[in-house]
Amino acid sequence: MDESILTQMATASSGATRPIIETRGMCLQFGRQVILKDISLKINKGETVAIIGESGCGKTMFLKALVGLLSPTSGSILFDGQDIQQLDDKDMTDLRKRFGFVFQNAALFDSMSISQNIAFPLRQHGVPKGKNAKDLISDRLAEVGLPSNVLPKRPSQLSGGMRKRVGLARALILEPDLLLYDEPTTGLDPIMSDVINELMIRTRVRYPVTSVIVTHDMHSAKKVADRIIMLYPFSRLKHGEPQILFDGPPAELERTRDRRVKQFVHGEAGERLMEMLASKSNSHPDTLNLVDPSHRNGIDEE
Amino acid sequence: MFAFQMFGWMARARPKRETLMPNFYAIGVMSLPVVALTGTFIGMVLAIQSYHQFKNIGLETRLGAVINMSLVRELGPVLAATMLAGRVGSAMAAVIGTMRVTEQIDALISMGANPIHYLVVPRFLACVLLIPALTVMADFMGIVGGYFYSVIVLGIDHAQYLRNSREFVGGFDLFTGVFKSVFFGATIAIVSCYRGFHCQPGAEGVGRAATAAFVQSFVMILALDIVLNIFLDAVYFSLWQTGAKLF
Numbered sequence: 001m002d003e004s005i006l007t008q009m010a011t012a013s014s015g016a017t018r019p020i021i022e023t024r025g026m027c028l029q030f031g032r033q034v035i036l037k038d039i040s041l042k043i044n045k046g047e048t049v050a051i052i053g054e055s056g057c058g059k060t061m062f063l064k065a066l067v068g069l070l071s072p073t074s075g076s077i078l079f080d081g082q083d084i085q086q087l088d089d090k091d092m093t094d095l096r097k098r099f100g101f102v103f104q105n106a107a108l109f110d111s112m113s114i115s116q117n118i119a120f121p122l123r124q125h126g127v128p129k130g131k132n133a134k135d136l137i138s139d140r141l142a143e144v145g146l147p148s149n150v151l152p153k154r155p156s157q158l159s160g161g162m163r164k165r166v167g168l169a170r171a172l173i174l175e176p177d178l179l180l181y182d183e184p185t186t187g188l189d190p191i192m193s194d195v196i197n198e199l200m201i202r203t204r205v206r207y208p209v210t211s212v213i214v215t216h217d218m219h220s221a222k223k224v225a226d227r228i229i230m231l232y233p234f235s236r237l238k239h240g241e242p243q244i245l246f247d248g249p250p251a252e253l254e255r256t257r258d259r260r261v262k263q264f265v266h267g268e269a270g271e272r273l274m275e276m277l278a279s280k281s282n283s284h285p286d287t288l289n290l291v292d293p294s295h296r297n298g299i300d301e302e
Numbered sequence: 303m304f305a306f307q308m309f310g311w312m313a314r315a316r317p318k319r320e321t322l323m324p325n326f327y328a329i330g331v332m333s334l335p336v337v338a339l340t341g342t343f344i345g346m347v348l349a350i351q352s353y354h355q356f357k358n359i360g361l362e363t364r365l366g367a368v369i370n371m372s373l374v375r376e377l378g379p380v381l382a383a384t385m386l387a388g389r390v391g392s393a394m395a396a397v398i399g400t401m402r403v404t405e406q407i408d409a410l411i412s413m414g415a416n417p418i419h420y421l422v423v424p425r426f427l428a429c430v431l432l433i434p435a436l437t438v439m440a441d442f443m444g445i446v447g448g449y450f451y452s453v454i455v456l457g458i459d460h461a462q463y464l465r466n467s468r469e470f471v472g473g474f475d476l477f478t479g480v481f482k483s484v485f486f487g488a489t490i491a492i493v494s495c496y497r498g499f500h501c502q503p504g505a506e507g508v509g510r511a512a513t514a515a516f517v518q519s520f521v522m523i524l525a526l527d528i529v530l531n532i533f534l535d536a537v538y539f540s541l542w543q544t545g546a547k548l549f
């Protein structure tokens with residue numbers, strides 16, 4: 001085969017797996033409290049990555065650091081090869097056109113109508129050439145399965161699930177390269193959670209978007225993601241242990257030998273229950289008796 | 303630091319009309335009735351409080367000069383600023399604080415909007431540009447209230463009241479009040495927005511931010527009033543070499 005064709009194929013193949021976002025030795029701490037320590041990750045274009053972990057492990061902080069909402073204490077974050085910390089305000093603003101962020105509680109602007117909320121990125125960055133703002137708004141709204149009669153309403157007039165869908169429509173309006181979801185199914189009923197899961201899958205099919213989903217909903221992570229990363233709270237790690245306990249496809253989760261990953265995947269409290277009892281006994285020795293099953297049996301027998 | 307950032311953004315990019323107009327309406331137009339009403343009451347209270355003391359020394363016709371001078375130089379701007387801090391300052395802190403707590407400020411940043419440029423600059427401009435109008439309204443209504451009570455209720459001679467008012471209250475006195483009000487407006491906007499931006503999480507955090515915005519604005523208005531009065535007196539004496547004389 002011709003050498004130039006081989007070179008082109010190699011370039012194309014490296015382009016397909018080139019990381020859209022990469023963190024190198026990223027650390028994040030507030031005062032003395034270390035949240036993230038030495039996180040090095042590569043997320044390739046087109047991937048859907050779920051970041052799982054218990055509350056307080058720093059997964060939302062990680063997500064916010066990726067789009068520059070938080071500055072890492074050390075290390076670097078590269079978006080398409082550019083170190084985002086080296087960018088000036090203007091370049092960072094331009095770069096943000098390529099991000100879409102779906103917030104945990106949607107974070108819609110109370111003072112604006114749904115229509116104005118969805119149009120906000122268009123007002124900030126302008127309407128893409130050859131497109132019409134009204135058409136874009138109605139298209140995105142239809143894509144997330146909401147009727148057009150919600151457009152003049154205020155966010156407070158919508159349910160939690162509808163607000164999240166509006167948040168997704170707003171994040172999609174500029175067709176971003178990277179879509180970040182912060183706990184998209186938290187606080188929703190199982191049916192609405194599945195609707196959001198389906199929307200995330202459809203979005204990936206419809207647009208060539210890379211998605212990073214922070215969640216502790218294992219059903220959602222397994223259904224939507226093609227790669228799962230599990231973070232563990234830094235304060236609970238033994239000295240020198242990496243904070244990423246698992247990084248692989250969902251199918252491998254069940255085969256992992258790490259007890260902490262298994263506990264999280266199966267939702268087992270494990271040693272946490274004993275820690276809770278121990279802390280309770282230290283602060284209120286009397287109340288331990290009410291919780292300790294052996295003692296409760298003793299009372300029953302009496 | 304917060305104020306410097308705000309001035310930096312004000313110089314860098316002009317705020318959009320759609321962010322300015324709602325703030326101008328909420329801060330300026332909606333504050334007019336309450337400022338006018340309290341101004342009228344203060345003018346009448348001044349007349350009631352001063353009348354008997356001035357009557358005892360036979361100077362009740364000079365009441366207009368005292369009422370109007372107090373209003374124009376001091377009470378008008380301080381009253382307008384206090385009403386603005388209470389009505390608008392605490393609301394600004396609560397709105398921005400709620401936006402902080404509910405991640406709306408993060409949403410602004412993530413969509414490429416600078417929250418200081420988007421939220422603080424329009425509020426600052428509205429406060430600074432409209433507080434002089436509110437001060438003039440408080441002055442005017444106070445003068446009307448004082449005149450009404452003195453002339454209509456207390457029966458002081460109309461012509462003498464007006465002549466004494468005109469004689470003792472000059473352009474510099476009006477300028478003093480309006481000049482001070484601009485600083486008061488700036489203080490209210492910066493303190494209130496700062497409190498909102500640094501709001502602690504939860505409903506309690508928002509409540510505290512709103513309270514702190516009013517209390518700190520009010521204390522700073524009074525402290526600034528002292529400094530500005532000393533400065534303006536120095537300017538007045540250096541220009542005219544004589545003080546305002548009532549008698």
